[in-house]
Amino acid sequence: MPITGKILVAQGGGPTAVINQTLAGIVLEARKFPQVTKIYGAVNGVEGIVNEAFLDLTQETTHNLEQVALTPGSALKSTRVKPDKAFCRRIFEVLRAHDIRWFFYIGGNDSASTVQIVNAAAQEAKYDLQAIHVPKTIDNDLVLNDHTPGYGSAARFVAQAFMGVNQDTKALAGIYIGIVMGRNAGFLTAAASLAQIRPEDGPHLIYLPEREFDLARFCADVKAVYERLGRCVVAVSEGICDKSGTPMLAALQKNVEYDAHGNLSLSGTGALGDMLVAQLKEKLNIKRVRCDTFGYLQRSFCGCVSDVDQHEAREAGEQAVQIALSQQVSGSLAIQRTGDYAVDYRLVPLAEVAAKTKLMPDEFISPAGNHVTDAFRRYARPLLGTALPSPAVLRAPVVEKILNKEE
Amino acid sequence: MPITGKILVAQGGGPTAVINQTLAGIVLEARKFPQVTKIYGAVNGVEGIVNEAFLDLTQETTHNLEQVALTPGSALKSTRVKPDKAFCRRIFEVLRAHDIRWFFYIGGNDSASTVQIVNAAAQEAKYDLQAIHVPKTIDNDLVLNDHTPGYGSAARFVAQAFMGVNQDTKALAGIYIGIVMGRNAGFLTAAASLAQIRPEDGPHLIYLPEREFDLARFCADVKAVYERLGRCVVAVSEGICDKSGTPMLAALQKNVEYDAHGNLSLSGTGALGDMLVAQLKEKLNIKRVRCDTFGYLQRSFCGCVSDVDQHEAREAGEQAVQIALSQQVSGSLAIQRTGDYAVDYRLVPLAEVAAKTKLMPDEFISPAGNHVTDAFRRYARPLLGTALPSPAVLRAPVVEKILNKEE
Numbered sequence: 001m002p003i004t005g006k007i008l009v010a011q012g013g014g015p016t017a018v019i020n021q022t023l024a025g026i027v028l029e030a031r032k033f034p035q036v037t038k039i040y041g042a043v044n045g046v047e048g049i050v051n052e053a054f055l056d057l058t059q060e061t062t063h064n065l066e067q068v069a070l071t072p073g074s075a076l077k078s079t080r081v082k083p084d085k086a087f088c089r090r091i092f093e094v095l096r097a098h099d100i101r102w103f104f105y106i107g108g109n110d111s112a113s114t115v116q117i118v119n120a121a122a123q124e125a126k127y128d129l130q131a132i133h134v135p136k137t138i139d140n141d142l143v144l145n146d147h148t149p150g151y152g153s154a155a156r157f158v159a160q161a162f163m164g165v166n167q168d169t170k171a172l173a174g175i176y177i178g179i180v181m182g183r184n185a186g187f188l189t190a191a192a193s194l195a196q197i198r199p200e201d202g203p204h205l206i207y208l209p210e211r212e213f214d215l216a217r218f219c220a221d222v223k224a225v226y227e228r229l230g231r232c233v234v235a236v237s238e239g240i241c242d243k244s245g246t247p248m249l250a251a252l253q254k255n256v257e258y259d260a261h262g263n264l265s266l267s268g269t270g271a272l273g274d275m276l277v278a279q280l281k282e283k284l285n286i287k288r289v290r291c292d293t294f295g296y297l298q299r300s301f302c303g304c305v306s307d308v309d310q311h312e313a314r315e316a317g318e319q320a321v322q323i324a325l326s327q328q329v330s331g332s333l334a335i336q337r338t339g340d341y342a343v344d345y346r347l348v349p350l351a352e353v354a355a356k357t358k359l360m361p362d363e364f365i366s367p368a369g370n371h372v373t374d375a376f377r378r379y380a381r382p383l384l385g386t387a388l389p390s391p392a393v394l395r396a397p398v399v400e401k402i403l404n405k406e407e
Numbered sequence: 408m409p410i411t412g413k414i415l416v417a418q419g420g421g422p423t424a425v426i427n428q429t430l431a432g433i434v435l436e437a438r439k440f441p442q443v444t445k446i447y448g449a450v451n452g453v454e455g456i457v458n459e460a461f462l463d464l465t466q467e468t469t470h471n472l473e474q475v476a477l478t479p480g481s482a483l484k485s486t487r488v489k490p491d492k493a494f495c496r497r498i499f500e501v502l503r504a505h506d507i508r509w510f511f512y513i514g515g516n517d518s519a520s521t522v523q524i525v526n527a528a529a530q531e532a533k534y535d536l537q538a539i540h541v542p543k544t545i546d547n548d549l550v551l552n553d554h555t556p557g558y559g560s561a562a563r564f565v566a567q568a569f570m571g572v573n574q575d576t577k578a579l580a581g582i583y584i585g586i587v588m589g590r591n592a593g594f595l596t597a598a599a600s601l602a603q604i605r606p607e608d609g610p611h612l613i614y615l616p617e618r619e620f621d622l623a624r625f626c627a628d629v630k631a632v633y634e635r636l637g638r639c640v641v642a643v644s645e646g647i648c649d650k651s652g653t654p655m656l657a658a659l660q661k662n663v664e665y666d667a668h669g670n671l672s673l674s675g676t677g678a679l680g681d682m683l684v685a686q687l688k689e690k691l692n693i694k695r696v697r698c699d700t701f702g703y704l705q706r707s708f709c710g711c712v713s714d715v716d717q718h719e720a721r722e723a724g725e726q727a728v729q730i731a732l733s734q735q736v737s738g739s740l741a742i743q744r745t746g747d748y749a750v751d752y753r754l755v756p757l758a759e760v761a762a763k764t765k766l767m768p769d770e771f772i773s774p775a776g777n778h779v780t781d782a783f784r785r786y787a788r789p790l791l792g793t794a795l796p797s798p799a800v801l802r803a804p805v806v807e808k809i810l811n812k813e814e
Contacts, residue, residue, distance in 0.1 A: 015578045040806055054806035067799035073574025075801050080579065097809045164707035167480025171422045172487065176675075176703070195709075268583075268697025269684065270677010277676065290675025292702030296583070300571035302602075302796045304710060389709045392474035394482050399447055399461035402504045 003128055004035045005101030007321075009057070010042035010049065011074040011136075012107030012114065016150030017157075017305045018313035019136050022106050023076065024069035025317020026134070027057050030102075033325045040098065045079035045107075046114055050090045054098070069314065072300045083114050085121075092121040095129060102130050102324050106317075108137035108148075109355050112332050116350040119330045133332040133350060134320045136313070138299050140187035143358045144348045146337040147187075149316055150299070152309030152383035154181070155191030157298045158235075159384060162195035163391050165292070166202040166233050173231045174288030175222060175280060178203070179273045181298055182237045183266060186210050186360045188298070191380055192235035193372045197390060202233025204371075209239035210360045211369035213248055218276070219283045221370050226286060236276065238266040238293070248272055268295060306385030312343060319345040341382035410535055411442045412508030414728075416464070417449035417456065418481040418543075419514030419521065423557030424564075424712045425720035426543050429513050430483065431476035432724025433541070434464050437509075440732045447505065452486035452514075453521055457497045461505070476721065479707045490521050492528075499528040502536060509537050509731050513724075515544035515555075516762050519739050523757040526737045537731045540739040540757060541723055545706050547594035550765045551755045553744040554594075556723055557706070559716030559790035561588070562598030564705045565642075566791060569602030570798050572699070573609040573640055580638045581695030582629060582687055585610070586680045588705055589644045590673060593617050593767045595705070598787055599642035600779045604797060609640025616646035617767045618776035620655055625683070626690045628777050633693060643683065645673040645700070655679055675702060713792030719750060726752040748789035 009026050011019055023041070030036050041055045042048035055076070057065075068075045083091060095103060095118075105115045115133040122129035135142050138154035158180055169176045180189040186208030193206060204225040207213055225232040240248050247264055249272045258264055266272075273291030280289045312335060320333045331347035332354075338344045364376035416433050418426055430448070437443050448462040449455035462483070464472075475482045490498060502510060502525075512522045522540040529536035542549050545561035565587055576583045587596040593615030600613060611632040614620055632639040647655050654671055656679045665671055673679075680698030687696045719742060727740045738754035739761075745751045771783035 011578070015575050041801070041803065052806070052808040052811045055801060055803040056806050057801070057803045060801060060803040064799060064802060067797075068801055070796075071574060071798040071800075072571050073798070074578035075799075078578040094810060098806075160710045161704050161708055163709035164479050165703050167478060167709070168422050168703050168707040171418070171481035171485040268699070270681055270698070270700055274677055274681075290703065291677070292675065292700065292704060293677055294704070295699030296572050296575050296697065297568050297699060297701070297704065300575040302567045302570035302574070302798060389477075390474075391478040391480070391709060392471060392482075393478075394448070394462060394464070394467060394475055395471060396448065396462040396464045396467040399459070399463050399505075401459040403501055404459045 002035050003101050004037055005099045006038040006040055007036050007102045007104065008040045008042055008049070008095065008100045009104045010045045010106070011076045011078050012045040012105060012111035013078060013080070013137065014299055015073040015078060016136055016138050016299055017072040017153035018149050018309050019106055020071055020075045021069045021310050021313035022134055022136060022149060022317035024065045025314040026104050026321055027060065027065055028062065029318040029321040040100070041076045044077045045081070046083050046087070046091060047079045047081050049094050050087065052094055072302055082110060083117060085117065088117040088121045091118050092125065096127055101128060104132050104134055104320055106134045106136050108139065109142055109353060109357060112350055113354040116354045119350060130324045130328065131330045132320045132324050133353065134316055135333060135335065138188055139182055139185050141185035141357045141359070142353055143356045144334045144353055146335055146343065147383055148335065149309060149313035151187060152306035152385060153304065154188055154298050155194070155380060156306045156384040156388065157301055157304045158188055158191045158294065159194040160304060160389060161294060162192040162203055162233065162235065163389060166195055167391055169202065169231045169233055172288070174290060175226060175232045175234070175286055177234045177236055177273055177276055177291040179236050179238050179291065179293040181294065182209060183239045184209055184357050184359060186237050189235050189237040190360060190364065190372045190376055193377060194380060194384060198393070200229060203235040204229070204232050206235045206371045207237060207240050208360060208365060209237050209241060210365060212243045213240035214243070215279055219280060222280060223284050226284070238272060306383065308383060308385040316345060323347050409442050410508050411444055412506045413445040413447055414443050414509045414511065415447045415449055415456070415502065415507045416511045417452045417513070418483045418485050419452040419512060419518035420485060420487070420544065421706055422480040422485060423543055423545050423706055424479040424560035425556050425716050426513055427478055427482045428476045428717050428720035429541055429543060429556060429724035431472045432721040433511050433728055434467065434472055435469065436725040436728040447507070448483045451484045452488070453490050453494070453498060454486045454488050456501050457494065459501055479709055489517060490524060492524065495524040495528050498525050499532065503534055508535060511539050511541055511727055513541045513543050515546065516549055516760060516764060519757055520761040523761045526757060537735065538737045539727045539731050540760065541727045542740060542742065545595055546589055546592050548592035548764045548766070549760055550763045551741045551760055553742055553750065554790055555742065556716060556720035558594060559713035559792060560711065561595055561705050562601070562787060563713045563791040563795065564708055564711045565595055565598045565701065566601040567711060567796060568701060569599045569610055569640065569642065570796060573602055574798055576609065576638045576640055581697060582633060582639045582641070582693055584641045584643055584680055584683055584698040586643050586645050586698065586700040588701065589616060590646045591616055591764050591766060593644050596642050596644040597767060597771065597779045597783055600784060601787060601791060605800070607636060610642040611636070611639050612641045613778045614641070614643045614647050615767060615772060616644050616648060617772060619650045620647035621650070622686055626687060629687060630691050633691070645679060713790060715790060715792040723752060730754050
């Protein structure tokens with residue numbers, strides 16, 4: 001007789017534009033299986049589990065779930081708590097008390113670690129539990145995944161933002177720096193390159209955490225572009241580090257803030273951008289230097305989403321349920337590219353994903369280390385989805401001068 | 408016999424999402440009039456006029472103009488130069504040399520001043536010129552206008568941004584501040600209120616340049632919301648001033664920057680936000696305090712536009728041409744609300760618009776001075792356009808606790 005019991009789903013880490021698609025995929029797919037007695041959602045991730053803060057998603061309407069799926073942010077709320085062994089024992093006790101037999105945790109590599117520890121606790125107690133990590137991160141830094149749900153939509157936001165500021169700096173010349181999220185991996189910053197349609201379009205320079213950031217080199221790069229075009233648009237990752245590996249931001253902030261996973265808090269401040277602006281103004285003697293730190297807008301903006309990302313995030317949730325309910329396995333769901341462009345999903349061992357970070361491969365970074373390659377553009381373009389805007393420019397001929405005629 | 412001659416169109420000040428709609432409206436409408444021999448576009452506003460940097464827009468395809476209309480930024484490029492009398496004489500000499508009889512300048516109140524001075528120079532020389540200022544500004548601060556093209560789309564961006572960060576702070580609790588553009592008028596910051604769908608939604612507090620900003624009061628307001636909801640989302644105008652009328656940003660920056668119009672450069676820096684974050688962290692002892700400065704994204708983001716704004720920006724261009732070509736008048740085109748919701752256009756004297764700033768009326772600001780009223784919401788809602796996103800939340804019932812049952 002197959003096991004019957006409850007499903008528990010939770011969301012961890014930073015919200016994305018499509019994490020609720022995965023939630024909807026899990027809940028709606030799970031309703032098809034008679035052995036599932038209830039579908040619970042934990043409020044605030046693992047924190048909610050130990051506090052038994054559960055919503056009974058069995059009693060959520062299909063229509064509202066579809067609306068929630070279109071909403072950015074984590075509908076079940078999230079957490080940055082990193083469970084230790086004791087915490088995981090409490091999680092496990094709660095799962096057992098509520099007869100939960102399938103646990104789905106939507107999150108990044110930290111969430112994969114949590115699933116791994118909880119799964120180990122269940123195995124130790126010989127309790128039948130299937131624990132599945134479902135991928136989610138705008139950073140796109142999970143190993144064994146071609147890419148992760150959430151990345152495509154955030155990348156689309158970054159590309160559309162740079163399309164706009166590129167037009168803006170054409171109109172009012174100067175230097176513009178956009179600071180993009182990404183602790184260790186430069187994938188999201190690199191997506192700025194997809195704003196480049198014509199040869200003169202920005203971003204003209206892209207700085208990634210995968211390459212050492214050198215201030216003098218940065219100033220020289222900007223100067224060269226500015227002298228050539230009269231303007232310069234730059235994409236900079238918030239995670240750029242100096243040659244010692246120290247984040248540039250850490251060197252700047254008085255009160256550096258770390259989360260429970262030991263990660264430096266990089267977002268929510270304009271300090272890095274303001275420092276780069278000050279450097280350029282001082283070294284290059286250029287007056288109009290502006291910087292925006294895209295911050296939370298790039299992961300939560302309501303109304304900028306990749307349809308491809310939506311589709312995959314939904315299907316990842318459905319796939320996780322299909323695999324968990326038809327096979328007796330735990331693991332981490334991974335997205336793999338099988339064509340140009342097509343994907344497939346498979347389950348990989350939790351230990352291979354947990355707490356590991358995928359960086360931009362060398363082939364995606366230009367030899368000079370200050371831009372991306374066509375290989376990256378080819379990789380990233382389908383992830384941003386269809387109907388990407390395409391800025392147009394005037395092509396009217398120049399009128400001959402009368403008063404200012406050159407001799 | 409009616410006058411024949413050329414049209415010159417230029418764009419001034421900060422770009423918007425729909426300023427190219429107005430350009431397309433002017434060019435395409437002007438093609439219907441046989442007395443128009445050519446349609447020129449000045450590159451970089453008045454700077455381009457004195458340099459005779461003109462594009463012959465008569466030779467631009469209709470299809471490309473329609474694509475340019477959909478592109479944010481100023482397709483003719485812009486300028487911050489404020490012409491003095493001598494500069495205006497040079498402008499006038501160029502207009503006369505090129506047989507320009509109709510001059511359309513798309514811009515804000517500074518651009519209206521420029522049109523006024525050029526018009527006066529033409530009158531003085533008894534040269535037949537019609538000079539029309541066509542409104543444009545995301546700040547929505549032109550007098551005699553119900554609202555201005557550009558505002559609706561920027562307001563939509565701000566509302567959609569706050570819809571998103573509102574979900575984000577629900578997922579990971581804390582304090583979030585979004586810094587919104589607006590030198591003297593709070594209209595754009597106030598648009599954050601249109602993100603509020605449910606009673607608990609942010610922004611919970613809105614600070615406008617129309618009211619004195621008091622740091623202690625601000626901290627107390629945030630504390631009260633945070634204690635009630637466990638989170639607080641705040642919209643702050645970049646132009647907020649202390650009781651002496653000094654912009655908070657000016658007090659913070661070492662190297663304050665002014666443009667040719669004597670305006671303090673407020674954007675392109677995270678300094679104001681970082682100062683507010685530091686204050687809250689220090690005074691309230693709350694760890695997770697984040698701030699984003701929306702910066703240039705709110706006026707140039709590619710892919711967030713109000714259809715109502717697009718329509719009106721286009722029609723403003725068409726109306727300007729219709730009026731100028733059928734009547735012998737100069738002036739400033741103004742948008743007036745004639746219904747709920749409908750608008751009409753009329754020409755008003757340049758002197759009444761030039762260099763004047765419209766502020767938020769008292770009836771739009773809450774008595775406590777830290778939010779907006781329903782009168783503002785009713786005023787602003789139609790300007791943001793149709794199909795505004797509407798975030799959804801889960802409504803599933805809470806599950807009874809087993810292990811943590813309360814005694």
